[in-house]
Amino acid sequence: MTRATRLMAKDISVAFAKPAVLDELFVCIPDGKLTVIVGPNACGKSTLLRALARLQPVGTGQVILDGKSIHKQNSRSVARRLAILPQMPTAPEGLSVRDLVIRGRTPHQSALRQWSKDDAKAVALALEQTGMTQNACRPLEALSGGQRQRAWIAMALAQNTDILLLDEPTTYLDLPHQIELLTLVQNLNRETGRTVAMVLHDINLAARFADHVVALKNGRVHCEGSPTEVITEKTLGEVFSLPCSVIADPIHGTPHVIPA
Amino acid sequence: MILRLPFLSLHFSQRAASVGSGLFLALLIAFVASVQLGAFPLSLQQTWSTFSGNSEGVQRMIVIEHRLPRILTAIGAGAAFGMAGSMFQTMLRNPLASPDVIGFNAGASCGALLAMALTGDFVLPGAMTGGIITAIAVSALAWNNGLHPYRLILIGIGASLTLMACADVLMTKLDALTAAEMAKWLVGTLNTRDWDDVFLVWTGLALLTPLVIWLQFPLSRICMADDIATGLGLTLSPMRMLITATAVALVALAVSVAGPLPFVAFVSGPIARRLVRGGSPAVLHSAVVGAIVTLLADIAARSVPIAQLPAGVFTAIIGAPVLMWLLLVQFRKGTL
Amino acid sequence: MTAHTASVPSEHPGTDARGRWLGASVLGLIVLSMFALRFGVRPTGWGQIWSAFTAFQPLNPEHIVIREIRLPRLIGAILAGSSLGMAGALMQGMTRNPLADPGLLGVNAGASMGVVVCILIFGMTDPADFVWIALGGGLVAALLVYLLGGGNQANPARLILAGAAVSALFLALSRSLLLVSQQTLDVYRFWVLGGFDGIEFSTILTLLPFIAFGLALAIPGSLVLNALMLGEDMARGLGVRVGLAQGLIGLAIVILCGATVSMAGPIAFVGLIVPHLARRIGGSDMRWMLFFSAGIGALLMVAADLLGRLPLFGGNMQAGVMAALIGGPVLIWLVRRNGVSKL
Numbered sequence: 001m002t003r004a005t006r007l008m009a010k011d012i013s014v015a016f017a018k019p020a021v022l023d024e025l026f027v028c029i030p031d032g033k034l035t036v037i038v039g040p041n042a043c044g045k046s047t048l049l050r051a052l053a054r055l056q057p058v059g060t061g062q063v064i065l066d067g068k069s070i071h072k073q074n075s076r077s078v079a080r081r082l083a084i085l086p087q088m089p090t091a092p093e094g095l096s097v098r099d100l101v102i103r104g105r106t107p108h109q110s111a112l113r114q115w116s117k118d119d120a121k122a123v124a125l126a127l128e129q130t131g132m133t134q135n136a137c138r139p140l141e142a143l144s145g146g147q148r149q150r151a152w153i154a155m156a157l158a159q160n161t162d163i164l165l166l167d168e169p170t171t172y173l174d175l176p177h178q179i180e181l182l183t184l185v186q187n188l189n190r191e192t193g194r195t196v197a198m199v200l201h202d203i204n205l206a207a208r209f210a211d212h213v214v215a216l217k218n219g220r221v222h223c224e225g226s227p228t229e230v231i232t233e234k235t236l237g238e239v240f241s242l243p244c245s246v247i248a249d250p251i252h253g254t255p256h257v258i259p260a
Numbered sequence: 261m262i263l264r265l266p267f268l269s270l271h272f273s274q275r276a277a278s279v280g281s282g283l284f285l286a287l288l289i290a291f292v293a294s295v296q297l298g299a300f301p302l303s304l305q306q307t308w309s310t311f312s313g314n315s316e317g318v319q320r321m322i323v324i325e326h327r328l329p330r331i332l333t334a335i336g337a338g339a340a341f342g343m344a345g346s347m348f349q350t351m352l353r354n355p356l357a358s359p360d361v362i363g364f365n366a367g368a369s370c371g372a373l374l375a376m377a378l379t380g381d382f383v384l385p386g387a388m389t390g391g392i393i394t395a396i397a398v399s400a401l402a403w404n405n406g407l408h409p410y411r412l413i414l415i416g417i418g419a420s421l422t423l424m425a426c427a428d429v430l431m432t433k434l435d436a437l438t439a440a441e442m443a444k445w446l447v448g449t450l451n452t453r454d455w456d457d458v459f460l461v462w463t464g465l466a467l468l469t470p471l472v473i474w475l476q477f478p479l480s481r482i483c484m485a486d487d488i489a490t491g492l493g494l495t496l497s498p499m500r501m502l503i504t505a506t507a508v509a510l511v512a513l514a515v516s517v518a519g520p521l522p523f524v525a526f527v528s529g530p531i532a533r534r535l536v537r538g539g540s541p542a543v544l545h546s547a548v549v550g551a552i553v554t555l556l557a558d559i560a561a562r563s564v565p566i567a568q569l570p571a572g573v574f575t576a577i578i579g580a581p582v583l584m585w586l587l588l589v590q591f592r593k594g595t596l
Numbered sequence: 597m598t599a600h601t602a603s604v605p606s607e608h609p610g611t612d613a614r615g616r617w618l619g620a621s622v623l624g625l626i627v628l629s630m631f632a633l634r635f636g637v638r639p640t641g642w643g644q645i646w647s648a649f650t651a652f653q654p655l656n657p658e659h660i661v662i663r664e665i666r667l668p669r670l671i672g673a674i675l676a677g678s679s680l681g682m683a684g685a686l687m688q689g690m691t692r693n694p695l696a697d698p699g700l701l702g703v704n705a706g707a708s709m710g711v712v713v714c715i716l717i718f719g720m721t722d723p724a725d726f727v728w729i730a731l732g733g734g735l736v737a738a739l740l741v742y743l744l745g746g747g748n749q750a751n752p753a754r755l756i757l758a759g760a761a762v763s764a765l766f767l768a769l770s771r772s773l774l775l776v777s778q779q780t781l782d783v784y785r786f787w788v789l790g791g792f793d794g795i796e797f798s799t800i801l802t803l804l805p806f807i808a809f810g811l812a813l814a815i816p817g818s819l820v821l822n823a824l825m826l827g828e829d830m831a832r833g834l835g836v837r838v839g840l841a842q843g844l845i846g847l848a849i850v851i852l853c854g855a856t857v858s859m860a861g862p863i864a865f866v867g868l869i870v871p872h873l874a875r876r877i878g879g880s881d882m883r884w885m886l887f888f889s890a891g892i893g894a895l896l897m898v899a900a901d902l903l904g905r906l907p908l909f910g911g912n913m914q915a916g917v918m919a920a921l922i923g924g925p926v927l928i929w930l931v932r933r934n935g936v937s938k939l
Contacts (some may be wrong), residue, residue, distance in 0.1 A: 055487050079493025086487040092353075095539030095754075103481055107493035111477035141539075159492070355757055356695040398681050401928060413694050413871060414931045422863050422924030428917045523764050530757055569775055576768035580761040587758050 004067075005031050006195065007052060007082070007163055012061035014047055014219075021047045023219035024061065029163070029178035031199065034189045035197040036206040039216035040240050045199045046087060046167055048216065052197065053084035053165050065163075079107035083159040087167045089152050091140055097151045098136040104158030107233075126158035133138050145172035150181065159189070165187070170205070182209045207255045209230045215239045231255040276545070279535045283548040287335070288366075290555045294331045295323060298562055325454075334455040334558045334571070335551040336461035337518035338528075342550020343472055343543050344510040345525030348530065350483045350541040351503050352409040358526040359511040361416040362504065365520040366423035367394025373430040376442055383445060387520075388512055395508045399501070407504070448521030448572030450558045457517040464513040464575035469551050472508055473544055479503065479541045486560060521572045524550050527579035534586045553579045614884060617877050621891040625674075628898045632670045633662055635903060664797075672795040673901045673915065674894040676856045677866065679807055681815050681893020683872060684867030685885045689821040690845050691752040697868035700759040701846065703853040704862035705766035706737020712770040715780045721781040727858040734854040737762055742846065792860055792901050792915060799859055806855040813848035818882040821845065825882070848930060863916035866893060869923040876930040896923055 008028040014021045020063060021044045028053065029035050036136045037045050046066040050056035052063055062069040063094040070078060083104075091100060104118045104126065127133045133246055149172055156164060166185070186209050189196045201205045206213055208226070213230040215222045215237045223230055232244050243260040277459045295310075300322050302310070334546070341359075348357045359365060371390015375382040398406065402415040416428045427446075431439055478499050482489050489496060532545035557574035633645050640658045648659040683698035691700075699705070714720045720729075741762045743754035774781045782859020821842040823831040829839050856863060873896075874888035900918035 010392035048488070053491060055490055073491065075495045076493035079491065082485070084491040086485070086491070089488050090485045091488075092483050094537045099538060099540075104490065108479055109477070110476040113475060119298070303612070313805070354695060355753060356693060356760060361695070401932065410694065411931060415928055417695070417868065418924040418927035418931070420924075421869060421920040421927075424919045425920035426867075428914070505938065523768075526760065527625070527764075537774075569772065573768060573772045573775065576764035577772065580765035580768070583757065583761040584744055584765070587754060587761070 004064075005029055006063050006066055007070075008076070009031075009048065010061050011051060012051055014044070014051060014056060014058055014060040014064060014176055019219070020059075021219055022051065022058075025220055026219050027110050027214055027224070028256050029194050029195060029197045030075075030212050032189075032193045033195065033211040034186060034209060035214060036210035037197065037199045037214045037216060038201075038203055039222075039241075044219045045216055045218040049084070049165055049167050049197065049199055050086070053082060054078060055084065055086070066161075076107050078208050079161070080161065081161050082163040082165065083156040083161040084165040085152055085156040085167060085169060087171065093141065094139050095134055096137055097143070097154070098123065098127070100140060100151055101132075101136075101154045101158045102168075104155035106256050107159065122158045126154040129157060129188070130154040146174065146177045147254040149173060153181065153184075161195075163195045166196070168199050168201060170200065173247055179203060185209070203231060204238070207257070208249065208252060231257065275538065276536050276540065276542070279385060280545055280548070282531075283535075283552065287552050288554070290552055290559070291331060291335070294334075294555055294559050295327055295533060297559055298322075298402055301571070303330075328453050329458050330450050330453045330558065331555065332519050334450050334554045336465055337450075337514040338524055338551040338554025339523065339547040340461065340468075340514035340550070341521060341524040342511040342519070342528030342532070342546040342548070342553070343426060343469075344507040344514070344530035345550070346509075346525075346541060346543045346546035347472070347475070347479065347503055347507045348525075349529045350370060350479050350543075351500060351507075352413060354409070354413065354484055356526075357413070357531055358394060359415055359507060360420055360525075361421060362508065363394040363416050363419040363487075364391040364508055364511050365515070366420040367391045368429065368520055369370060369427040369516050370394075370423045370430065372585055373427050373434070376438060377430055380438075383442075384516055386445050388516060390423075391512055391515060392508065394423060395504070399504060408501040409500075412504075434468055440578065444570050445519050447570040448519035448562070448575070449570035450518055450554075453517065454554055458492045461513055461517045464509075467515070468510055469547075472510075475503055476541060478582045483539075483541060518554070519572065520568075521554060523576040523579055524553055524557075527553065527576075527583055531579070531583055531586060539557065551584075601806045614878055615889070615920050618891070621895055622677030625891070625895050625898065628895065629670055629674075629903060632673070632898055632902050635902065636661070636666060639703050644837040668795045668797050668800060669792040669901065670898065671800055671861055672792045675800065675807055675823065676860050676863065676915075677870075677893035677895070677919075678898025678921050679810065679852040679856045679868040679893070680863060680897075681870035681874070681889035681891075682886055683812070683856075684893075685871040685882070686814060686845050686849050687815055687867065688871045689818075689825060690842060690849075691756050692825065693752065693756055694872065696756055696759075696866075697865070698849050699862065699864065699867060700756055700763060701849055702741040702759055702762040702766065703734035703850055704857055704864070705763040706732070706740075706771075706864055707734040707854065707857040709733050709737070709766040712780060712784055715783045716773055717775055721783050727734070727799060728844070729857040731806075731854045734857055735850060738768055738846070738854075740852040742843075743859055752936045754794035772830075775891070795859065796919055803855045810848050810851035810855065814852065814886060817841070817845040817848050818886040820834035821882040823889075825880075853858055855917070856866045860915070863914075863919070864918055865920040865923065866896065869920065869927055870896060872927050873923065873930065876927075 003158055005028040011024045012022055013027050025048065027181040037048060038180040039045050045200050047056055049057050054063065054075070059072065063071065065078060065082060074201065101123050102119070105122060127136055130153055132147070132150055132154050135143060135147060140151060143151065150168065153169060156166070170181060173181060181207060184234065185196055187196070188194050210227050212224065213227050216236060217231055222239050223235055231246060232255070233244060236242050236244055236246070245260065246255050247257045247258065264352065295307050296304065306319060307410065310320055318353035345358045347517065348359060348361060349355055368387040368391035372383045372387035375386025398412070398416050398419050402412040404411060416436065431442070434442060479490055479495055481494055482496065482499060486496060491511040514521070528546040532542040532549045533540070536545055552576055554571070556578045558571045560574040560578065561569050561571040618623055630645070634640060634642060638661050639656065640662060640857065644658045646660055648662040653659050667778045686697050687698045687700065688694060707730035710729045711726050741755070741759045744758035744762065776786060794823065823834045823836045824838065824841065830837055853867070870889050870893045871885065873892050874885050878884040880890035896919050897915060898924060902914045903922065904915055904918045
């Protein structure tokens, strides 16, 4: 069986109505790897990510972080180990990029100690990594969609956690920015050994950047493994009902999907 | 022990600091003007001599026994209303929210009228009991695996409207003279305040303000989406309970010395936030704005020649144009 | 899935459930209307109601009471209730704020101010003249709110702040004018207590075109609001001219509200509470919302007017107050039972 990892979902079920969104789903997020969750619309990808980040209460089963149920742990202590960037985040009007990134430091701060050298370092680093240093003083509303998304990612980076969960981080970005952002995430993973799990829509990008792919269908894990194992004509047919050919990317060697 | 954000948030911090000192200066000017104005006007020199201790009896009595308690009560009550309103607006992410949302004022009015109708006295204890019971009942009714802003707002509307209607009905049960007296109290008045009121409101503020300052930290995060605030490690529902309880305590304090002054709690937050900008909850700035609005309303109430209009009539006349002006100016600049 | 799905209405009661509620409210309205014709200061019987309409005797006092006093009162209550309900539904839909009531566009406050000024300066005393003044005052205030709220590029958050500021200012100004002049207060009190007891057919006929016009704007407005509630960009993408649509919906709110204010004085609460009740019952599709808001508004108003006649409430309690007294607990009960769905 699968080896225990720091973050895993043990037979979790979530049901808003019938049929259940997640149905006794079991998944381990491999430590130190870049995991991408794929699947058709409404298969429960976002719900799974939200459940992994304790944003979504689960009906049965439990999400385990470091050996204990995440929902029973102190939320602040979880936030020091795990950061989540939800879809379509909103912030109050007029908030500047820097103020937003500073809020990412919340779990490391307290009302009485609102600023430390570590905070300053982490904020500066997050701004630099996302290339937002020049825009730090601008209010969020004044930014383009892509810049705004990078500001939010900078916030999640400033949280400085071992585990980073991203829900469709490439929404609103054009292809160059998508590549840039995913490269950034990949570098973070390679250089700092952070565990990253994200939901992506684009299977080719998933194949290109992921170490580990989890394919969901109808609230269950259909299959998981390396991109070459998961992204095949057979599984894509089963998961997405998409007739297609999969070839090896001539440059990177990763699987590349060509819809029929 | 509080370390303010240093160079990294210089821009924001500078603005908050300069706006803060500007507001404080305005409050100081309003304070001095308030001491001088009235049926027995004082010159600046006379005012100074009163405070420095060498003045004749009548002048001293007017200032110390009559004007100062009233002024200090106005400042304290206005500050409490301002902070409470700003906290509710930030927490519920709704610019229309004010302590009325949780039904406190409606409950207080109802309690005061009920006490008057049943016992002919005990207006203040009745108001406090009514307001606090309502606030607790609304929170309890809205609680459903946690405290959700939207649910709180809806339950609050229901409770508030019902109690306001009850207050109207109760009003018709009182005799004309008592009804007129109660109507004045319900508008909010600062007439005949004494040093007891001053001590009450300022002791309360001294106890609650550190808590409010502490709460600014979670408040400036709780105003982001629920998912983000949770992801940052905040426990939303207990925090919301704490914020609600603090805001209700502040309102109770203010109502107990000044009656349910309308509009102060609503208007202070938007004015302060629009001055400070940068998406900050600006709770302390709201306190100063609230104090200024209440003090000016009281000055207006005292300056109008017709006898003893309640200050509550003037809070909107003072506060609304400021908010309108800010909306207009920021519209021109396109910096909303 | 696009990112905008977050704000898509989440409650979808089936057509069956809607039909049942619709039937129930029509039935309720008929029953309440019968009661409203039957009960009052002068005792009348069921038979007399029937004969008042089938065999009217111009000299029969019961018939006169039923046809000339209670019927206009009933019609007035129905019209006012449904207008306010619809105006409230449009207002909350447009601003996407559950705390927004239609009076927030300044209409009620402007109307009050207009009436106060006219009593004070021109010494008017006849309530019949107040219809036009109230309408005019309401329109002026609404125009002010519109300009302060950012004109044709209105942003809902700003609009409601502007509305709240203007309303509060006008109400405070009229209140202070009233405190200054006892004479004005005596005349004003009649108007502001208003309610439906003084309503005549002529008033209703004067205001009917306005209500019809408001309705004519409200119905297409509700269709547009369905798109607007997905967010302004999304609505633009669906081909809605957002500025124009918001302007027209605003106009509908102002006209519906203004007509009610001129007829029955500033009735608070109804426009705030009715849409919440309608949403709990009819879901958040704006077309149904508008429909149910009109129905529930009428129902609530007739019930409130009827209840206000009870001796317990002094025999002539304001209908708006009674509406809040009935509507508040119902809202709490519905929220506790059905949960909430966001605007």
